[in-house]
Amino acid sequence: MEKKVISIPYEIIPLEDLSADDAALAQIARDATFRSYSPYSHFSVGAAILLDNGEIIPGSNQENVAFPSGTCAERSACFYAHARYPEAKFRKIAIAARGTDGEFTAVPTAPCGSCRQALLEYEMLADAPVEMLLVGKDTVYRLPSVSSTLPFAFTEF
Ligand code: THU
Numbered sequence: 001m002e003k004k005v006i007s008i009p010y011e012i013i014p015l016e017d018l019s020a021d022d023a024a025l026a027q028i029a030r031d032a033t034f035r036s037y038s039p040y041s042h043f044s045v046g047a048a049i050l051l052d053n054g055e056i057i058p059g060s061n062q063e064n065v066a067f068p069s070g071t072c073a074e075r076s077a078c079f080y081a082h083a084r085y086p087e088a089k090f091r092k093i094a095i096a097a098r099g100t101d102g103e104f105t106a107v108p109t110a111p112c113g114s115c116r117q118a119l120l121e122y123e124m125l126a127d128a129p130v131e132m133l134l135v136g137k138d139t140v141y142r143l144p145s146v147s148s149t150l151p152f153a154f155t156e157f
């Protein structure tokens with residue numbers, strides 16, 4: 001029998017230490033939280049995807065009274081990005097969230113499994129790692145790729 005361990009590398013960065021470009025992307029994700037439609041959970045999530053054509057596509061969670069009909073911020077951003085610019089490759093995504101108190105979460109919010117799966121597809125199309133910036137109140141987690149967050153991903157059938 002063989003035993004293996006998968007570990008996920010990430011960096012913990014004070015918000016003020018981000019590069020100007022990353023800080024701008026983080027701010028766009030934060031701004032998007034204010035366009036969240038989340039009357040049921042009161043949890044406002046924002047995402048911002050940087051494309052290789054220089055465009056930045058924001059998205060926010062959009063809920064529905066029939067709960068499963070809503071969608072997460074990351075998927076609203078990635079589906080719109082690819083619908084609008086089908087030729088563009090994803091480069092980076094920033095994600096931020098505000099809780100029921102209206103404040104940005106102290107612990108950076110990570111994308112749910114379905115969003116990781118959706119983002120992975122675009123990372124595969126990009127044929128290069130799509131960096132993830134999980135933006136908390138004062139701290140950012142920087143992950144090198146989507147695939148690093150989704151071990152044993154379903155990638156073909
Ligand atoms: N949500 C996101 O927008 N992204 C995630 O990755 C996890 C959860 C949303 C869905 C729902 O509108 C609210 O947060 C509470 O789950």
